[in-house]
Amino acid sequence: xxxxxxxxxxxxxxxxxxxxxxxxxxxxxxxxxxxxxxxxxxxxxxxxxxxxxxxxxxxxxxxxxxxxxxxxxxxxxxxxxxxxxxxxxxxxxxxxxxxxxxxxxxxxxxxxxxxxxxxxxxxxxxxxxxxxxxxxxxxxxxxxxxxxxxxxxxxxxxxxxxxxxxxxxxxxxxxxxxxxxxxxxxxxxxxxxxxxxxxxxxxxxxxxxxxxxxxxxxxxxxxxxxxxxxxxxxxxxxxxxxxxxxxxxxxxxxxxxxxxxxxxxxxxxxxxxxxxxxxxxxxxxxxxxxxxxxxxxxxxxxxxxxx
Amino acid sequence: xxxxxxxxxxxxxxxxxxxxxxxxxxxxxxxxxxxxxxxxxxxxxxxxxxxxxxxxxxxxxxxxxxxxxxxxxxxxxxxxxxxxxxxxxxxxxxxxxxxxxxxxxxxxxxxxxxxxxxxxxxxxxxxxxxxxxxxxxxxxxxxxxxxxxxxxxxxxxxxxxxxxxxxxxxxxxxxxxxxxxxxxxxxxxxxxxxxxxxxxxxxxxxxxxxxxxxxxxxxxxxxxxxxxxxxxxxxxxxxxxxxxxxxxxxxxxxxxxxxxxxxxxxxxxxxxxxxxxxxxxxxxxxxxxxxxxxxxxxxxxxxxxxxxxxxxxxxxxxxxxxxx
Numbered sequence: 001x002x003x004x005x006x007x008x009x010x011x012x013x014x015x016x017x018x019x020x021x022x023x024x025x026x027x028x029x030x031x032x033x034x035x036x037x038x039x040x041x042x043x044x045x046x047x048x049x050x051x052x053x054x055x056x057x058x059x060x061x062x063x064x065x066x067x068x069x070x071x072x073x074x075x076x077x078x079x080x081x082x083x084x085x086x087x088x089x090x091x092x093x094x095x096x097x098x099x100x101x102x103x104x105x106x107x108x109x110x111x112x113x114x115x116x117x118x119x120x121x122x123x124x125x126x127x128x129x130x131x132x133x134x135x136x137x138x139x140x141x142x143x144x145x146x147x148x149x150x151x152x153x154x155x156x157x158x159x160x161x162x163x164x165x166x167x168x169x170x171x172x173x174x175x176x177x178x179x180x181x182x183x184x185x186x187x188x189x190x191x192x193x194x195x196x197x198x199x200x201x202x203x204x205x206x207x208x209x210x211x212x213x214x215x216x217x218x219x220x221x222x223x224x225x226x227x228x229x230x231x232x233x234x235x236x237x238x239x240x241x242x243x244x245x246x247x248x249x250x251x252x253x254x255x256x257x258x259x260x261x262x263x264x265x266x267x268x269x270x271x272x273x274x275x276x277x278x279x280x281x282x283x284x285x286x287x288x289x290x291x292x293x294x295x296x297x298x299x300x301x302x303x304x305x306x307x
Numbered sequence: 308x309x310x311x312x313x314x315x316x317x318x319x320x321x322x323x324x325x326x327x328x329x330x331x332x333x334x335x336x337x338x339x340x341x342x343x344x345x346x347x348x349x350x351x352x353x354x355x356x357x358x359x360x361x362x363x364x365x366x367x368x369x370x371x372x373x374x375x376x377x378x379x380x381x382x383x384x385x386x387x388x389x390x391x392x393x394x395x396x397x398x399x400x401x402x403x404x405x406x407x408x409x410x411x412x413x414x415x416x417x418x419x420x421x422x423x424x425x426x427x428x429x430x431x432x433x434x435x436x437x438x439x440x441x442x443x444x445x446x447x448x449x450x451x452x453x454x455x456x457x458x459x460x461x462x463x464x465x466x467x468x469x470x471x472x473x474x475x476x477x478x479x480x481x482x483x484x485x486x487x488x489x490x491x492x493x494x495x496x497x498x499x500x501x502x503x504x505x506x507x508x509x510x511x512x513x514x515x516x517x518x519x520x521x522x523x524x525x526x527x528x529x530x531x532x533x534x535x536x537x538x539x540x541x542x543x544x545x546x547x548x549x550x551x552x553x554x555x556x557x558x559x560x561x562x563x564x565x566x567x568x569x570x571x572x573x574x575x576x577x578x579x580x581x582x583x584x585x586x587x588x589x590x591x592x593x594x595x596x597x598x599x600x601x602x603x604x605x606x607x608x609x610x611x612x613x614x615x616x617x618x619x620x621x622x623x624x625x626x627x628x629x630x631x
Binding site: 037144145148149150153154156157233237245263268269272280282283286287290291294 | 577
């Protein structure tokens with residue numbers, strides 16, 4: 001009897017260890033760090049996070065501050081100098097400061113939309129796959145419709161009908177991203193629910209909801225994590241694309257809106273310092289999250305390691 | 308075969324369902340617009356009676372379900388009404404822009420698939436070579452670079468610094484003519500190079516990476532040993548292997564075409580290409596809603612149709628797949 005109680009406790013401990021999100025995160029980071037590309041990606045992302053957090057402290061100017069000469073004239077399209085490290089825009093705003101402030105927008109949109117879409121997608125996938133029947137039918141038809149909507153055109157229309165704001169952008173990105181996660185998680189749950197450990201749990205009289213969240217959910221978490229990582233880079237990219245088209249939040253400066261300003265002012269012709277910094281930062285952030293995703297994917301899908 | 312037919316039928320029903328839902332969403336969205344469409348059209352000097360007459364002429368005084376029914380019928384029969392701004396039938400405007408978008412997209416896509424397949428097949432066959440690892444690293448980077456920044460960089464270098472290529476448009480100003488005359492002109496080709504390069508640099512990676520991994524799977528198959536035993540030269544064996552590795556590519560191409568189609572908006576803005584995506588942005592800025600709606604609807608239809616084709620082809624190409 002005592003031995004049995006002990007083994008039950010051991011099993012519970014294992015389950016608890018597996019479900020601990022913090023542990024999962026740390027273990028994932030360790031594996032990603034072992035992959036050379038993954039390590040580079042991690043370092044870059046940490047740098048961008050530090051940049052976003054420190055922006056209010058280290059940015060010499062506010063995002064919309066106009067820089068003036070001693071004689072009160074505006075410093076327009078200045079090349080990089082000691083006061084304006086990356087020069088100024090045609091309206092006399094400091095490019096270096098805008099770049100720092102822009103990283104906050106990029107990361108906010110990326111992280112919030114990734115979390116939101118993965119939570120919705122995972123829940124839809126879990127319920128749809130586990131319960132099946134009419135619930136599955138309804139949820140999957142909704143997913144079909146979501147897949148039929150082209151993101152950029154739809155987002156442009158919605159934004160032009162509502163007022164453009166960061167919230168609308170984030171909601172739109174979530175709306176675009178959840179559908180893939182839902183389908184992938186669902187197919188995973190379809191195979192998981194036939195496994196012996198689920199039958200065992202059911203035979204032991206475990207409540208259905210508990211089986212779903214306690215026994216099945218931990219097994220799809222690594223996949224959800226993968227889609228979260230993909231979601232961050234997709235969110236960053238989509239926000240930049242919308243802002244570049246002039247449909248972003250006009251009250252904040254993002255890398256996309258900087259590129260929009262530069263493009264409309266024809267800065268590609270004469271002001272490289274205005275075009276390159278936001279473009280390079282955007283590429284670096286998207287690429288580095290892509291490298292992390294890649295390393296992580298190899299971890300949870302060992303088949304990729306050989307091929 | 309009965310299974311396949313049922314599967315196609317099921318997909319067709321889903322397709323119609325999705326289109327109907329999409330149109331309903333559009334109807335609801337445009338109903339949510341502040342004010343009604345006459346607001347842009349009607350001047351302050353209009354008398355109340357004139358406003359009523361306009362509303363009546365446009366059918367805006369009918370109950371919403373009548374408007375909904377008319378809307379659905381019009382959209383399904385591709386009758387998009389008249390542009391607020393250009394005072395011309397929307398159908399003609401959008402059809403022309405759609406052709407322009409295809410003129411930009413299809414050559415790039417064609418190049419990407421052909422070259423991507425060849426590169427991917429060779430990389431997969433020469434597993435572990437410097438060529439393979441070089442290709443993978445380069446392509447992974449190309450894949451994650453945001454295409455609109457790549458486009459801006461190309462413009463900066465080739466157009467503004469080197470002055471080799473034009474900075475935008477489909478043809479030089481003043482030389483626009485009939486569609487096919489224009490598309491077959493040298494001037495058009497010059498304008499096409501930069502956008503094609505941008506799309507190619509990204510889209511070549513998909514088929515290449517896909518073909519490489521499916522090639523690795525095919526490489527271990529027994530039928531290749533049979534070919535080798537028959538004494539076929541290595542080049543012929545690669546061709547046989549590639550043919551079998553091509554299966555996943557078929558679906559991929561159809562799905563990707565749909566996907567590039569919606570991402571095209573940004574490139575059309577950068578290269579001032581008069582395509583359907585740019586038309587959508589212009590129409591939204593001008594509050595020209597009939598055009599915006601039609602542009603969106605046609606883009607969505609194209610994507611849905613391509614995805615449908617992808618699913619059907621998937622069933623036709625690989626006889627090993629069974630349907631339930």
